[in-house]
Amino acid sequence: MLNLMNVKKTFNGGRPNEFKAIDGVSLSLGENRVIVLKGPSGSGKTTLLSLIGCMARPTSGRIRLRLRSGLPGFPQNGGTPELEVTSLPERFLTRIRRKTFGFIFQQFHLVRGISALDNVMLPAYPLGEPFGVIRKRALDLMEKLSVSHRATERVEWLSGGEAQRVAIARALINDPPVIIADEPTSHLDTHLSREFMSIVVKLKKQGKxxxxSSHDPIVYDAPVVDDVVSVRDGKIA
Structure with a gap:
């Protein structure tokens, strides 16, 4: 599904404070699998996730993406297309991000001052679907995640577990085949962390x-996990 070939990401290149966040990573990630990037804080996990999710460009190296369902907005021309995303213009990367990846951020990044339902609907607006269609899909997702009873509440009034389920619903609103989650249990207690992993089980059963990324054993030791990739100092350990 995703192939990274000798990928490097350097910040402040050529300056005294140059920092190599990712240093020559080559990695193949399969489709319909649960993959955990394991490592301590500062190891490069978040930067690697941002490269995988087309939210950042590598300084060098190549990233190729291939999905059985095809890539949004790109002709298939028979077979399963493989697209090198490294040098694509930003407008194409935006299209890929919207339809291919759903992001669950470490701090959730919910928009304060608006309702949980409005937060879930936000990523779908640029796709141009009717409001009623988006709203129904958002409510259905919130129902499946047992948070629909909080749909009209402002997000700052939600508990940590409720906020995370809203963030998951938002990540799923465009039905992406790939979910990316950065340290998803870092602000949750043991019970809520296990609850999150039970949601991951359901997502895998749906073919996602x-x-x-995590340094939490509840995550990387979970039975649903197919592959654990150890990251340290920007390299695959």
Whole structure:
């Protein structure tokens, strides 16, 4: 599904404070699998996730993406297309991000001052679907995640577990085949962390791929996890 070939990401290149966040990573990630990037804080996990999810460009190296369902907005021309995303213009990367990846951020990044339902609907607006269609899909997702009773509440009034389920619903609103979650249990207690992993089990059964970063054994030791990739100092350990 995703192939990274000698990928490097350097910040402040050529300056005294140059920092190599990712240093020559080559990695193949399969479809319909649960993959955990495991490593301590500062190891490069978040940067690697941002490269995988087309939210950042590598300084060098190549990233190729291939999905059985095809890539949004790109002709298939028979077979399963493979697209090198490294040098695509930003407008194409935006299209890929919207339809291919659903993001669950470490701090959730819900928009304060608006309702939980409005937060879930936000990523779907640029796709141009009718409001009623988006709203129904958002409510259905919130129902499946047992948070529909909080749909009209402002997000700052939600508990940590409720906020995370809203963030998951938002990540799923465009029905992406790949879910990316950065340290998804870092602000949750043991019970809520296990609850999150039970949601990952359901996502895998739906045919989705989940790529998680974590140093939490509840995550990387979970039975649903197919692959654990150890990251340290920007390299695959």
């Amino acid at each position: 791929t989940a790529i998680l």
